[in-house]
Amino acid sequence: MKEGKFTSVFVSIAVVLDVAGLLLFFVGIFAPLSYWDFFVLSGPLLIFMSTFFWIFWYMGNIQVSDEELNLTKQDIL
Numbered sequence: 001m002k003e004g005k006f007t008s009v010f011v012s013i014a015v016v017l018d019v020a021g022l023l024l025f026f027v028g029i030f031a032p033l034s035y036w037d038f039f040v041l042s043g044p045l046l047i048f049m050s051t052f053f054w055i056f057w058y059m060g061n062i063q064v065s066d067e068e069l070n071l072t073k074q075d076i077l
Contacts, residue, residue, distance in 0.1 A: 007060040014053035021046030 021043045028039025 007057050010053045010057040010060060014050045014057060017046050017050035017053065021050065 023043070024039045024046065025043030027033075028036045028041075028043060031039075033039070
């Protein structure tokens with residue numbers, strides 16, 4: 001499997017959730033709406049959900065060599 005194959009997917013989802021969360025949050029703060037609390041509370045919730053995708057992106061970019069894992073290479077006969 002190609003190394004870091006899905007990391008671009010995880011980072012793009014995380015960025016989209018961050019931007020959407022900030023937009024909802026600022027709409028809730030600055031727009032004169034009667035249901036502003038929905039936007040103020042759902043924006044940070046989306047930003048919190050994006051942290052999972054940031055963690056998946058970070059874990060996908062960790063590179064560990066065989067020597068660090070103490071793996072022995074098998075001879076193929």
